[in-house]
Amino acid sequence: MSAGPGGPAAPQLRSNLQVGSSRWAVRRAQWRALGISDEDMTxxxxxxxxxxxxxxxxxxxxxxxxxxxxxxxxxxxxxxxxxxxxxxxxxxxxxxxxxxxxxxxxxxxxxxxxxxxxxxxxxxxxxxxxxxxxxxxxxxxxxxxxxxxxxxxxxxxxSGQYRGEHVDIEEVFLAAGSVAAGRMSLETLCGMSDNAIRxxxxxxxxxxxxxxxxxxxxxxxxxxxxxxxxxxxxxxxxxxxxxxxxxxxxxxxxxxxxxxxxxxxxxxxxxxxxxxxxxxxxxxxxxxxxxxxxxxxxxxxxxxxxxxxxxxxxxxxxxxxxxxxxxxxxxxxxxxxxxxxxxxxxxxxxxxxxxxxxxxRDATVADEEVVRPVERPFGTRPTIVMVRGSLAPGGAVVKRPVDDRGARRFEGTALCYSSRDEALAGLARGEVTPGAVLVVRGLGVVGGPGMALGSAVVFALEGAGLGDSVAVVTDGQMSGLVNVGTVVGEVTPEAALGGPLALVEDGDRIVIDVDRRTVDLEVHDDVLATRRERLGTPDPGPDHGWLSAYRRLVSTVPEGAVLTTPAPGRPPTPEERTP
Known part of the structure; x- marks a missing residue:
């Protein structure tokens, strides 16, 4: 194969179409108009x-x-x-x-x-x-x-500095929660924002x-x-x-x-x-x-x-x-x-x-306090912890800080919200008190659809001084910058697919044990069965646009939340519900 009569021999590349074919000819016309030579085309x-x-x-x-x-x-x-x-x-x-x-x-x-x-x-x-x-x-x-x-x-x-202290986007994100709680001025937040990214x-x-x-x-x-x-x-x-x-x-x-x-x-x-x-x-x-x-x-x-x-x-x-x-x-x-x-x-x-x-072979470490030897680690306790239990039979994930701040076992009573904004409003109204487990559901890949971010809730709790005394359990995802408090994210099955998270009610007892890698809902099976009977089909939301297409095709989070054939147990679409 060659670029044309008398042209140079072309390497065996899939991009080199059959010379003289219609696809080759129209592509050549396009590329010649862009100034690409016959030689370059090979x-x-x-x-x-x-x-x-x-x-x-x-x-x-x-x-x-x-x-x-x-x-x-x-x-x-x-x-x-x-x-x-x-x-x-x-x-x-x-x-x-x-x-x-x-x-x-x-x-x-x-x-x-x-x-x-x-x-x-x-x-x-x-x-x-x-x-x-x-x-x-x-x-x-x-x-x-x-x-x-x-x-x-x-x-x-x-990143930059503000008032002589280091500031980056993470600190701005966290500081916004402090402003909402009245613990920081808007002027300070704006000053941090002005200097966080250089x-x-x-x-x-x-x-x-x-x-x-x-x-x-x-x-x-x-x-x-x-x-x-x-x-x-x-x-x-x-x-x-x-x-x-x-x-x-x-x-x-x-x-x-x-x-x-x-x-x-x-x-x-x-x-x-x-x-x-x-x-x-x-x-x-x-x-x-x-x-x-x-x-x-x-x-x-x-x-x-x-x-x-x-x-x-x-x-x-x-x-x-x-x-x-x-x-x-x-x-x-x-x-x-x-x-x-x-x-x-x-x-x-x-x-x-x-x-x-x-x-x-020739790799070296220039600072042994930043990348420590295996024999002298910062810790041996994992900071990315996969948990399971009666509240997350399909699994969930917990992020622990390096210094292991926060309770490794948290037992509290559920306080349920169906969106990020509902949870933030509840916090602003003073509904959230120490010992609560905020259940923020309907944020999963199907229920969202698209897996809404729960990070604002976590940072708002931290800003209100409740980061260590209130836990969060959600089927939504967290920003990679979230590393405070006790947060169980990406709970599966998600609420919209009928997971146990959908059955939780205010006042239910929830136990999170990071060391045992469990997250459990302490409610009798008979009670949950009764709740499931009255659980209706969740409203899937608008049936048009990109998020609607995503909802129809997305797999579960443990499968990577990739686009595939509709997953079993997915709520029916409006068309499927129509007789």
Whole structure:
């Protein structure tokens, strides 16, 4: 096959269509009009997946990365094409529908990428990962399409100072609860907001964004030594240039994501998550990636299995005193993995080429107080705890702070609310008192739909001085920055699917035992059976738009909350209820 009469021989790439065919001819006409030569059309065609937006500072620098990345790809013998997708921000896109668009945006990005890259039959991808949902979405898309891919973590934002003290977005989020409780002035909150973010990038802490950037490297899907990095810092630009050169080699070598993201790789990634006290959202995101990779691994099961085996080597904010900058200076994900050598499978391949053992061979740790030796960890008690019990027979997740602040066993009486705003209003009315267990339900992937954020409730409790004396149980999700109090999140089955959470009434006794990894509703089965009989079918909400489509197709959280065939037990749609 050649580019045309007398043209050069083309490499065997799926993007090189049959010369003379109608698809080849119309595509050639389009690309020639863009100034692409016949010779370039035969080169490996690389998608630059750019989840960019002017709506949030997380994404504001991504457009500037595309040009240098294109140059690196061209210099390596490839032909780059920028592909744009949705760009959700937890702090911006969460304003509508109580944050219900956030998790579904992950799967929207996956399908965006599939349409553009698979539709055009491009040969490889470099994905520019930024805010929380972009990195898991890029991994999911890579796994689904199974074409050579490198995920580039595009860095964290520099934080600032206010009145001589460090301030970042986490502290602003937490401080808003104090304002609502009358314990901080609006002027102080505005001053903190004015100084919390001093440049582009994701939240400055080990929230979900930096967690998932590190997970990409731990899985072998990002070049080693590239996470976490300061946005627009030297390490980020070095990673961009390396990715541009390496992706063309990957296409030539034919190393595919499903060869990298194996069961052993997921075990490695979970080990790193536990060792760093990562975001609880990594559990469902890694399970979603495993689903797209057709990898038969139970990620929540791995977290439960490895919890007591993996020492806690890092205590990065919001989990401890260190800053994300400290972790980067100490050697980042590569340094953590070097410490964990004896607990990792070093034979897994990575996008660097060779094995994980190869890329860790010369790894060093620059600060032993930031990334501690296995023999001297911050703790041996897990900070990501999978719990089960009569209130969560399908499982739930608890995030514990590194210093283990808060009750490891909490017994209290239920106070039930059906939305985040209802709970916040109840708190404002003085309904919430010490010893209460706030049950905030109807926030799950189906009931939301889209899994609403319960973080505002947790921070409002903290702001009101009730963070240690009131627990929260919800089928919603938490921000990766939430690390206060006793919070049981992502309870399954969710209330909208008839889970026990739907049967709880005010005054019921709830016992949360983190050490035993249980969460139980102490109500007799006969009473629950009577309540279930009078439990009606929940209102599914509007039957149009993206969230409606998501509700119809989303799987359960333990399955990764991915789009699939309708799950058994799902409430019927209006059409299905119509005779």
């Amino acid at each position: 080169k490996p065609k690389i998608a630059i997946v750019n989840s960019s937006s002017d709506l949030a500072i997380c994404f504001s620098h991504l457009d500037g990365i595309v040009g240098p990345l294109k140059e690196a790809i061209r210099a390596a013998g490839g032909l780059p094409f920028e592909v744009r997708t949705a760009a959700p921000s937890d702090f911006i896109t969460s304003a509508g529908r109580d944050g219900r668009y956030i998790l579904p945006s992950r799967d929207l990005i996956v399908n965006d990428v599939e349409v553009a890259v698979e539709g055009a039959q491009l040969d490889g991808m470099v994905a520019l990962a930024s805010c929380d949902k972009t990195a898991p979405a890029h991994l999911m898309a890579a796994a689904r399409l199974d074409i050579p891919t490198i995920v580039v973590g595009c860095g964290y934002q520099p 440049g582009p990038g994701v939240c400055a802490g080990l929230g979900t964004a930096n967690t998932m950037h590190m997970a990409c490297e731990a899985l072998g899907m990002s070049l080693t030594g590239t996470t976490p990095v300061l946005a627009n810092g030297p390490a980020m630009w070095d990673g961009v240039r390396r990715a541009g050169a390496r992706i063309v080699e990957l296409v030539t070598e034919g190393l595919r994501p499903r060869e990298v993201m194996t069961e052993a790789a997921f075990r490695n990634a979970v080990t790193v998550m536990l060792a760093t006290s990562a975001s609880v959202n990594s559990v469902k995101h890694l399970q979603a990636v495993a689903h797209e990779a057709a990898c038969p691994v139970d990620v929540p099961g791995l977290f439960a299995e490895l919890a007591d085996r993996v020492p806690l080597l890092c205590a990065v904010r919001p989990n401890g005193p260190a800053f994300i900058e400290d972790l980067e200076r100490a050697g980042g994900t590569r340094a953590v993995m070097a410490r964990l050598r004896d607990l990792l499978d070093l034979d897994v391949p990575t996008v660097d080429g060779g094995t994980l053992g190869d890329v860790l």
